Amino acid sequence: MKKLMNSFNQWRFDKKIQLLVSTSIVLTTFLVLIVSTTSTVxxxxxxxxxxxxxxxxxxxxxxxxxxxxxxxxxxxxxxxxxxxxxxxxxxxxxxxxxxxxxxxxxxxxxxxxxxxxxxxxxxxxxxxxxxxxxxxxxxxxxxxxxxxxxxxxxxxxxxxxxxxxxxxxxxxxxxxxxxxxxxxxxxxxxxxxxxxxxxxxxxxxxxxxxxxxxxxxxxxxxxxxxxxxxxxxxxxxxxxxxxxxxxxxxxxxxxxxxxxxxxxxxxxxxxxxxxxxxxxxxxLYHGSITAILFMCTITILMVITNMYIIKKIIQKLYKPLENVVSKMDSVASGSLKTRIDSERMGDDFTKLAEGFNSMMDKIQELMEQVKLEQHQMEQIRFNALQSQIQPHFLYNTLDCIHWQAMADGNTEISTLVKALAKYYRICLSEGHDIISLKQELEHVENYLIIQNMRYDNIIDNKLDIDQNVLDSMIPKLTLQPLVENSIYHGIKVREGKTGTIYIKVQQLSKNIVITLADTGTGMSEEKVAELNSQLSLHDDSFGYGVRNVNKRIQLLYGDNYGLHYYKNTSGGVTVKISFPYRTKDMNTAIRGELDYV
The missing domain is CATH 3.30.450.20 (PAS domain)
Incomplete structure (x- = not known):
């Protein structure tokens, strides 16, 4: 029985319909024959x-x-x-x-x-x-x-x-x-x-x-x-x-x-x-038997005729569907330019053909989009690797170490060297692109140590961290570009003044929300709105900055996550980063996806 069912399932749709219709005709006809014969007898x-x-x-x-x-x-x-x-x-x-x-x-x-x-x-x-x-x-x-x-x-x-x-x-x-x-x-x-x-x-x-x-x-x-x-x-x-x-x-x-x-x-x-x-x-039944034989003969002839007519009708009706199946086979073989001519297919099959053509157009569009996104991700990866070791940053840091050593002695040199070492250790992270939130925060702290030694401690920072989410995984170099923007475009431009960077980490439902605010020069509401509207755009010539941070998060977790900027009450700028809460163990099933970025 199982073999018969498997064999039936492998039949073409028109043969299945033909079998079902023929069976229905035969059963109905012979049921009528039995009833009429019984009544006649x-x-x-x-x-x-x-x-x-x-x-x-x-x-x-x-x-x-x-x-x-x-x-x-x-x-x-x-x-x-x-x-x-x-x-x-x-x-x-x-x-x-x-x-x-x-x-x-x-x-x-x-x-x-x-x-x-x-x-x-x-x-x-x-x-x-x-x-x-x-x-x-x-x-x-x-x-x-x-x-x-x-x-x-x-x-x-x-x-x-x-x-x-x-x-x-x-x-x-x-x-x-x-x-x-x-x-x-x-x-x-x-x-x-x-x-x-x-x-x-x-x-x-x-x-x-x-x-x-x-x-x-x-x-x-x-x-x-x-x-x-x-x-x-x-x-x-x-x-x-x-x-x-x-x-x-x-x-x-x-x-x-x-x-x-x-x-x-x-x-x-x-x-x-x-x-x-x-x-x-x-x-006594002789007349009935003769009538039964006559009725059976007529019934068999009618069934055979009806089955032949049904076969031809089903073949005619299945022709457009067979055309669709043939086109789908072409698509399966790799021909994505296949389209169906919807003329003379009837209203229902015309809609099917139009739906097929629309689907193929959408598939081609999506494939082009996937290719574009793959190119963007490769470019982001390249920019990330390039940004991990920026020559001018390395040279400036080494220059700072040199002058500091000459002026103050080994204590601060030691501090600077240690911060620099930790910075690059986390940057490299043994080739992983997803690290724990604890490591990311440590990376930012080292970065601020280096920058404070470079700019004479003009940067203060205050952290409000939910200790229960430090094991959450985050794309590497998510916070550092944002802190860097706050320093160079907000605090540093205020000559002779110090500034503060506030970092708050909290868990809301199943998501992690990081709020990064500064007391810099800030931006106008129009500038903030323009920045938010351009966050999802990608530019190959644009470096490893804010837009690439946002793009990486959205590629990983979807368009519902990423960055959003606000103008804060202290005059500076606030940015909120949202992403789902995932620990290292939770990432096991999607490790390939996370490591790809």
Whole structure:
């Protein structure tokens, strides 16, 4: 997974966008496909189920009508006067018996002629064993005499009445399946007295359709009784056997699923039979599967087309960005003059191109500024090194030592020599440009000793030092040029007068502020303002003076630090030097930066 993420992160932006958009399209499309497919399958299933249930109900209704008609016919025959008289008359060759028999035969002949689906009808006298028979087939062809009694005994009642039915090939030597209806004939004058048995054999259209499975919906329909015994089915060898799903039928109508088949059942109203139709679940879903395959094919084609279109659109949209990336590669290789032609890039990318060009212009400007600052820093360093050993200062000092030695002896010479030695020792500082504030103050004190011996002690100094900040680091030769300015431009020009230099060191928050004031001749407010405005300017021809001190501090610590001049109340000039408080240990991380100046 990590490797895949790393590989993905290395892809170009357009490929990432293309992948994300394509993934979104695919996921969204297939989510819609799943939802629509599920809805379609469910709808088609419901439709198919309702259609097949309705078809099953139609078969049940047709069979119910047939049974109702058979029952009505049976009742009509039983109540017929000729049939009643025939069964009540004594058998023999009497004229009365023969007339009753002929009348009954005529009645049966009329019934056969009126019902085309009636194969034969017979009335059996229980007392004499005689019978009447009428039908398309002769009594011998139908095997009625040998069959009716046994078949009647094997039948179950069709409902709460005494009517019994069966569907088999008991008649016609087993060559024909037909519906057999049996109805006991009772004396209309004495309902408890059974006179005989009515036997009717029908070619029922509903049962014939079931037996031949002659339907177009792949339904396999059967008729079962309440006990689950098969009354009619196209698998004729199973007639009379028990089904394995009767326990699933506990309502008047409905459907259930079992062993990959869907069963639809409908009870025949007022009769003890169910019409049960079954169909393979796969057949039921056949239309849905076809629809799903069609929808999947269309969806895949749409996804492929959309992905192709998205790819082209992203490539078109990414073209300006690719141009920007190419230009950035050129910049990375060192070509800082690279610029982007912003024409025909669109509003957004035009702003990007303009921003890029502006950035490159700024970079070039900053690089020129860095070069200038590096040159200034090198010049300052050179001036610093040059100022550390100024020949005229060395010669004047040695001259002073010489005359003083001649005039006063070795005490002051010793003092002067020691001060001079310390002065140059701190000037050199083993090549370091950043020294402690304690060393810088010591350097100024030595410088004042030398100058006082040179100018007959005209310089007084007063120090107010916070001892807790003496370990703070400061650029070397920060104070000495400022003290020198106070002497030469403030105190020394006042002939015959002494002056005082005040040095105060304090810590304000995280900064060090050094206040250096003199009692010299001072400057006007205009001069002070002009001096402050020119402090940040640099001039290669200008020596190691006030402006270079200010420039060094700002290069090291930023424009918020440096020098600022004021006109003080004593008539002289005050300068405040500010820089951050940093000890030697704190400077470890930036030592290279500090040592550079």
């Amino acid at each position: 469910r709808f088609m299933k419901v439709q198919s189920t309702e259609l097949l249930q309705a078809q099953n109900n139609t078969i049940a209704e047709n069979f119910r009508n047939s049974l109702d008609n058979y029952k009505k016919l049976a009742i009509a025959v039983v109540l017929d006067t000729s049939i009643q008289q025939f069964l009540k008359s004594d058998s023999g060759n009497t004229a009365s018996y023969i007339d009753n028999k002929n009348n009954a035969n005529n009645t049966l002949s009329s019934i056969v002629n009126m019902h085309s689906d009636l194969n034969f009808i017979a009335v059996v006298d229980d007392q004499s064993g005689e019978y009447l028979y009428k039908g398309e087939q002769t009594i011998y062809n139908s095997n009625f005499i040998q069959t009716y009694s046994k078949d009647y005994e094997s039948c179950k009642p069709a409902n709460s009445s005494t009517m019994r039915v069966s569907f088999n090939n008991a008649y016609y030597d087993g060559n024909k399946y037909s519906l057999n209806v049996y109805f006991p004939i009772y004396d209309t004058g004495n309902l408890m007295g059974e006179l005989g048995l009515l036997c009717m054999n029908f070619t029922d259209p509903s049962l014939q359709q079931i037996a031949e499975n002659n339907n177009s919906s792949n339904l396999n329909t059967v008729v079962i009784d309440l006990d689950g015994d098969l009354l009619a089915t196209n698998e004729k060898d199973k007639i009379g056997s028990k089904t394995n799903y009767i326990s699933n039928i506990f309502e008047e109508s409905g459907h259930f699923r079992k062993n990959g088949m869907i069963y639809f059942f409908q009870k025949i109203n007022k009769w003890d039979f169910y019409i049960v139709s079954s169909v393979s679940a796969m057949y």
